[in-house]
Amino acid sequence: MTTMLTDKTALVTGGSRGIGAAIARRLAREGANVVITYAGNEAAAAETVAAIEAEGRKALAIRADASDMAASRTAVVQAAEFLGGLDILVHNAGVAEFGPVGEIGDGSYRQQFGVNVDGVFAGTSAAIPHLRDGGRVIIIGSVNAHTMPTPGGAIYGATKAAVAGLARGWARDLGPRGILVNVIQPGPVDTDMNPADGDFAKVLVPLMAIGRYGKVEEIANLAAFLASDESSLITGTTIDIDGGFSI
Incomplete structure (x- = not known):
C-alpha cells in the first residue's frame, strides 16, 4: 500500500515517549525510516524502536542530551549516516519548569533554553548538509509562545x-532548496509530564x-501532514493545535 512518506528518512528528537514517540510511530506507519534521540529512558526508546521496526522500517535510538549542542550535532550526523541522508527533521525534545520571576x-532558565532553543539551533545547523532538497524541518513549539x-511560565x-x-x-x-520549516504549537496534551487526570x-x-x-x-497526525507532499505550500508558519485553548 502506498503511503505518504514511502522511503523517506526522518530524525525525531526526544522520540522515546509522549508526543515524540507518537510522531516517530506515525512517520513509520506512513513509510519512513526513523531515528530517534532520547535523554535517558533507554527502555522507552527501545519500545519506540521496536514499534517502528514492526512497521517494516529501519529504526535506531541515539542517546543525546538536547541541551548539549555538540551532542545534538553528533546525533544528527549519526542519524544521517544510518539513514543515508535526511528528508525530515522533527525537533520534539523539550523541557518545562514553571516558577514566578x-x-x-x-x-x-539555562536548562530550558538549552534544550528548547540551543538544541534546535544546533540540530538544524548540523542537518543542513544532510537534508535533501524538498525536505522538512518541523519544530514542536507550544501555544505558550503567544498565550x-x-x-510562572515566562521562561518556557x-x-x-x-x-x-x-x-x-x-x-x-x-x-530556495524547497525545504519547508514549520512549528506545531500544541495546547494541553495528555502526556506523562502533563497527564489529563493530573491536578494541573x-x-x-x-x-x-x-x-x-x-x-x-x-x-502526530499534523506532523505527518507537514512532513508529506500535501503540505507543499506551507512554510514559515506556526500552527496551533490546542482544542480552542488559546482562542
Whole structure:
C-alpha cells in the first residue's frame, strides 16, 4: 500500500515517549525510516524502536542530551549516516519548569533554553548538509509562545517564542532548496509530564473549547501532514493545535 512518506528518512528528537514517540510511530506507519534521540529512558526508546521496526522500517535510538549542542550535532550526523541522508527533521525534545520571576533559578532558565532553543539551533545547523532538497524541518513549539493563562511560565513561553522566530527565518534561508520549516504549537496534551487526570488539568481543561486534553496521536497526525507532499505550500508558519485553548 502506498503511503505518504514511502522511503523517506526522518530524525525525531526526544522520540522515546509522549508526543515524540507518537510522531516517530506515525512517520513509520506512513513509510519512513526513523531515528530517534532520547535523554535517558533507554527502555522507552527501545519500545519506540521496536514499534517502528514492526512497521517494516529501519529504526535506531541515539542517546543525546538536547541541551548539549555538540551532542545534538553528533546525533544528527549519526542519524544521517544510518539513514543515508535526511528528508525530515522533527525537533520534539523539550523541557518545562514553571516558577514566578524572582524565584525560578538561573539553572532552570539555562536548562530550558538549552534544550528548547540551543538544541534546535544546533540540530538544524548540523542537518543542513544532510537534508535533501524538498525536505522538512518541523519544530514542536507550544501555544505558550503567544498565550500564558497561568503565572510562572515566562521562561518556557520565551523558549517557544524563540523557536517560532527561528522557523520564520529558516523558512527564508531554506526556501530556495524547497525545504519547508514549520512549528506545531500544541495546547494541553495528555502526556506523562502533563497527564489529563493530573491536578494541573483541573485548571486547564475548563479553558479548552472542546473540554478535553489533546492526544499525542492528534499531534502526530499534523506532523505527518507537514512532513508529506500535501503540505507543499506551507512554510514559515506556526500552527496551533490546542482544542480552542488559546482562542
